[in-house]
Structure formats: C-alpha cells, structure tokens
Amino acid sequence: MVEIFEQHDDIRTFFAELLLPVPIPRLFTYRVPRVFQESIRTGQRAIVPFGERKVVTGVITAIHEQAPREYEAKYILELLDTFPVVSDVQLRLFHWIASYYLCTAGEVLNAALPSGLKLSSESMVQLHPAFSFEETPYSFTEKEALLLRTLAGESMDYTAIATLLGVKNPYNVLKSLAAKEAIILFEELKEKYRPKTDRRIRLTTAYTTAKPLEDLFQTLATKPLQEAVLLRYLQLVHVMQDPGSNAAGLSRKILTDDPELSDSSIKTLVKHHIFEEFDVIVSRFPDEDIHDTPVIPLSPLQQQAHQDILKSFTTHDYTLLHGVTGSGKTEIYINLIRQALEGGSQVLYLLPEIALTTQIVHRLKKVFGTTMGVYHSRFSDAERVEVWNGVLSGRFKFVVGVRSSVLLPFDNLGLVIVDEEHDSSYKQQEPAPRYHARDVAMMMAHMHHAKVLLGSATPSVESYYQAQQGKYGLVTLDKRYGDAQLPQVVLADIGLERRQKTLKGDFTGLLLRKIDETLQQQEQVIIFQNRRGYSPMVNCEDCGWVPKCVNCAVSLTYHQYRHALVCHYCGYKENLPQQCPSCTSARLKTVGYGTEKLEEELNLHFPNAQVQRMDLDTTRSRTGYETIIDAFERGETNILVGTQMVTKGLDFDRVSLVGIFHADRMIHFPDFRSYERAFQLITQVSGRAGRRDKRGTVIVQTSDPEHPLLQLILRHDYRGFYEVQLADRQQHHYPPFSRLIEITLKHADKRVCRQAAETLAESCRTNLPSVYILGPGEPAISKIRNQFLMNILIKVPRAAPNLAQIKSTLLSLTESLTQQKEFRSTRVILDADPM
Ligand code: ADP
Ligand code: ZN
Ligand code: ZN
8 A cells, every 4th residue: 555645855846747537638647656657557557546536447558757837747656567558559549539530638538438447436335325525415525434434344534544644734634545445346347357367276285296105095095075175186187197287276165065075174174285276267258169270371362452452551551342242351460460360460240239249259269269359349447458468468369349449458459450440339428538440540650650451342432542543452253152132122013002002001912922922932031121119100190299219309209119109319218198288189109110910010021931130129138139049040030130230241041031110211211422322231131132153132112213323332333322322412512522520519498509600600611711611500419318419510621721720710719609608508529530
C-alpha cells in the first residue's frame, strides 16, 4: 500500500500526463509519488482522484518535471501495471480517432478498455455503497463517519487514525483513506477479474525418487485413507517414468471428486509436506483441440487471386478483393494469415457483428487453434480482459473480432483483413466514438506499416471507387469455388399475382410453389424479411386509428408471442387494445408482415416442415445464434426465416432456395445509400443459395419488377450497379465525391430544437463557406424517447483542402451554440461519415 501524503523537499518532482476515460478534450497532469518514480512508464494505468472526490483509471501518456501552471497537481493514488497495457501506436490511434470522428481521446479510451481494466467511482459504488459521492441524506461529516467506520471499524475516530498515520490534517486522512479504500476496492476488482486458476496437487520433491517413496508406503501402511490418495495419484501421474509429469501435478478436483477418497486425508498429506498445492492459470476459453487440419489446396483461380494479392501488397497498402459469394475468399484469407503469422507479425481479422462469426470462427479455430483470440461483444468482460492481456503477452498473435477489436493493444501488426467491408455494422452509431472500424483499421495498419485486405462480394461504392482510381489494389474472383454456379434470380410479381388471384396473403403462388418443390427434394430454404415482430402496424378498419409510441414518433409493432405492441426505438410496450380507443370499433387489424407472422404462415402452408425464426427476439441469449445455426446445419430445420441476420456469410450445403419477401421497401427507403444497401442485401442473401454442385434459386417478391436495380440484381451485374450509383453520387455530391458530417440536435421542446438547428446552420453557412449545408430538417423519425430531433447535413467536397480545420471549426461553432442561454440543454451530436 502506498503512502500518499509524503514530504517532498529536496528531490526532483515528477509529473505524469494522463489520458482519462472522460469526454473532456485534454490530458490531465498528476504528481508522481516518490515510490512510483522508478517504475512509472507510459502506457501503464493509474488510479487518480478526479473532480469532486471521485477516482478514475487513466493511462499515462508522458512523464516530465513540469508542474502545471493553472492548478495544483494532485497525486497519482496507485499505479496498476508493471508493464504498459496500452501501446504507443494505440495512443496515437486514439487521438486520430478522436479528431477524425469529432469526439475526445478519453471517449475512445473508455470504449477501448474493458471494464475489468478500469476502476471508477461508479464501479466502486457497485462494490461498496460507502463510496457513493452523489447527493446522499448524510451530511458531510456523517458521510465521513460512515466511510471511517467502514474502513477502520466502529471504535476509531479519524483523529486517531491521523495520529496513527502521522498526518496532521484530519481532512487529508479522509482523502488518504478514501484513496486507500479505492485501493482495497481495486484489490476486490482485481480478484473479480483475476485469471481463472486451477488448484493442483503434486508430490514434494523429497518423494519423487524410489527409495523415499517406498519408505512412505511403509509409513502409510497403518493409514489406509492417505495411502489410497497416494495410490490414486501414482496411478494417474507417472512420477517414476516421467518426473516432469509430477511437476505438472494433478487437478485437486480430480481427487476430491473421487467418492473413494477423503478430502481430509488430502489435507493431511499436504500438511505433512508429502503433497504440495499450487495454482495454475487456466483460460476462460474452451481449449479446443486442434485437429491438425490438412492445408486445403487452393484452386487455380484462388491461387491466382492469392498471387495477385501478394503482388498488390508490394505496391499498395490497401487492396480490395472483389470475389463473388462462394468464391472461396475465406480460404485465401487463411493462407494470407498463415503467411503473416509465419513472418512473425500480428494479424487482425475483422468481421461484422453478426451470426456469421459462429461459422467462420469455427473454421479458423480448426486451423489456428489456441494462438487465435476471439473478441466479441457477446463475451463477458472477464473474457475480454483475457483477450486484451493475451494480445499484450503474445499468447494471441491472431485476433478474429468485431468492430471494437481495432481498439486492442497491437504493437506489431502485419496484416488486417476486413471481411464484408461494405457492412454497415462496422460503423458505431451510439455512443461516441462513432467510428467506422474499416476506416480505423486502415489508419491503424498505416501506423504499423501493415497491409490491409478488404474483402466483399458487393464492395461499398467508396472502396470500389478507390480501387478504380488506383488508390487501392484490386483483385477479382468472379467464379464460385468448384462447380458451383451463381444462383438464378427470379422476380415474383406481386401485382400480377394479385390480379390473377394467386396471391395468398403476401405470399406469391410462385414462392409457395418453389418452397414446396425444395422441401420435396429434402433441401433447405431461407426466407428473408427485414422486419421483426408480427406486424409492423395495427390499424382500425373503421376510423383508421394507428397505435403510436408515447415517446417516439413511430407506430408500434405488434408482437404476437408477447401479446403486446412494442416500440422498436425505445422499448415502450403496451397491450393490444380490445377495441379502437378512438371509435370503439372492434375491427382492429394487423398490417404487413414481420418475421413472426411469416413464421406462423409458413407453418400453416407447410405443416410437415420445421420452421425456425432468426431475429433479434430469438437470439438474445449468448448462444442464441449458435443453436439456431447448428440445428439448420444438421438439417433439423427445413426453413429458416429471419431478418438481416440470415443474409450474411452463412455457408450451408443444402440451401437451394432463398426467398426475399419484400424487396420494395428496401429499395425505396429515403436515403442516398438505399439502392446500394438493397443491392448488397439481396445479393448477399442470394449468395446463401446453391453453394455446392446444384444451382440455387432466388425468388424476389416485388410490386415493381421493372425497377432498374432489380434488373441489375437479376444479372449479378455489380459493375452496372456501380456505374449507375457513382454517376448519381457525383451529381448529388455524395461520397466518394464528398465527405459527410451529420449534425443531430436533440431537445425535449420542439421549438427550441428547431431554433437551435436554425441558429447552428446559419453560423455554419457564415463560417464554413467551402462546404455544402443541407437543412436543418426533420429526420424521418422526428422524435425518439421524448426528444425532438433536427438534422443538418454537411457535405465537404473531396477537394476541400483542410478537413481537419473544417471539423475543428464545427466543434467550436457547436460549443458556442450550447453556451447560449436558450440552447444550453440542447444536445448536439456530430457524426463523421454517417451510415
Ligand atoms: P466466400 O467467403 O467467398 O463466400 P467461402 O470461402 O465460404 O466463400 O467458400 C465457399 C465454399 O467453398 C466453402 O464451403 C468452402 O469450404 C469451399 N471452398 C472454398 N475454397 C476451397 C478449396 N480450395 N478447397 C475446398 N473447398 C473450398
Ligand atoms: Zn377506430
Ligand atoms: Zn418509442
């Protein structure tokens, strides 16, 4: 434990700069206690007092002898690490993210560090109520007393403790005790996140040779219980044949779980120094055995692509692999990863945050075994701490992970693969930092002098444009692996079927027929519909009344299994009324199809088939995805119906039909990326069909079969789609021809919100002459959680000389807005490259 209030006189005084996980755009200077002067290094974590009697964990970014001018530096309370846990490159990256995505480096640090690696007043309060510094019914002194009682027991007062510690001012005692309390609590936290250990038992060295062991049996002849333990141990651990096996010992649990052995005789043997106990650290992750998977030889086309990628790496930092679905991109990645690891560098493989991780992680585990770390948002915090530490210690040279794995402490990255680079789940929406993991990965790779491979069957327009411009290398794989062909896409005309009266509900006769045929042939079906719940809307047939959320400007979605109307934006829930509250009619009907209703109707149409739904509601548990995917893989499920989750990356042998229930809503969504998204989504989900020898079929239900986008999808014409999109983007100054910054203003009062937005837009127009400014306008959903919303869209022309300058001007304009009295409680959110 550390003496915090020491004398400082003759010797040099050191100060440390700390990055704290707070939304304040600056570093903080603290005094380094003498005990830490030798051991302090940048990248270590430290606990420091912050604000009014709070403590936080920060990271040391610099050490110097310059006392701060404006304030009296406080002491560092505790140094948490012997070695740095945040690398220099990481700190540079955090600062880059902060300036590019208009947030603070502290917010980035906060997002990066798993909670197990940071102690704060909040986490301490959870452990110990005495640490609550919020307003409490206690007066200050009562609170002190409470603290002291907890710390020192009932009998002592703090003057006594002051004497004990040799400190004069009792207030300092309190502070120092608070600090010590922090440290005690930190010990508890450390305990909580302590690596998992296994208690082992082994013979002490005195008994590891034949003679002493024989003598020991003599001694134990009259003690059959102890003898039994010894015998069992020797049965399981071959001490004589292999002395090393004694060193590794035996899990104590194996002995205690044995009903024939008594625990107390184990204890006695330990007490008499015949056995000794020790702990070994074990992983929280299952130690899957690596079947020495034979290297899968690449096909000639894959080999060519592999060579082209390596060649591109010699001239480009970034390379785009445009490979159609099922072309075998993953096998190429595996080869590249293996090579990079053999070269001694770290590798990061980024995946979108979705179901597909289950299948791919499984495939990679077989090849890379325990050197591979997996970083996933569904992991517990302790598991995330283990991955973080594993990257630091070199245990994990290779990490497969979702968005946030770009924030891990790599220090020697050689290769980054961004799979499905077009996927919008790479962009963090809320809270700050609102970063795009693909773009951060590219900056990170640049800092490490590493290579980046972006992969997709449907590259984003932005990335493809860069490749066309020669900024990124481009490698193309336009055939599926083996004999597999791209699926046949067929449009099912909803309008026509309605006129011909072959429509059943919203199912076209064509889709129903195809499903039936597919099931007859013992093959599987995937149906995609991008709406969860039963019906997206309920409406009164007599007066047109529609139930709306009380907090948001949206209609409520009916969920049958919960018998409730639910808001998908704020979670608000109410019962479906028996009659219309507006006209008392009982004729309330559900409108439209969510995945629940699809599931129900599929069950009615195909009573012999097993139908499984995969959406947010069925995958909330940690293993939700896995269970559903495993059952489908084993063929126990015949039809899988779901939201976006069924569209990405899945690889099944027996899926020969994919149905897209409603293409129109996707295409007509009011956003400049809606065509791109629809193209990607429909192509990706189609890509799940017929991935082996048999050609698959995709049925797209639409009321607009002549739509040019659908025509492009029919022909699998990515290039055609790209050309059309690019022309459109150029004409309307959208990316890649500009960079967007979206400003969202929030206020409980609609009028204030609008005024604030108008004021800000006005000052942007005055101060930023080189950009286009759209708005302010109301977003499609104009109220969420009782906050009214207004948007301003800034388009910065690609050629604008100083993006960073524009961003910092924006920040200061926003700041001066919220300093005006009437707009003080307006929240302003800046989002760079919004998706
Ligand atoms: P993509 O990621 O491009 O959609 P995958 O890598 O999933 O494609 O490959 C599609 C299917 O082809 C997978 O089932 C995969 O196991 C198989 N495959 C790909 N390359 C090979 C190869 N060289 N040898 C054997 N099977 C392969
Ligand atoms: Zn009504
Ligand atoms: Zn709501």
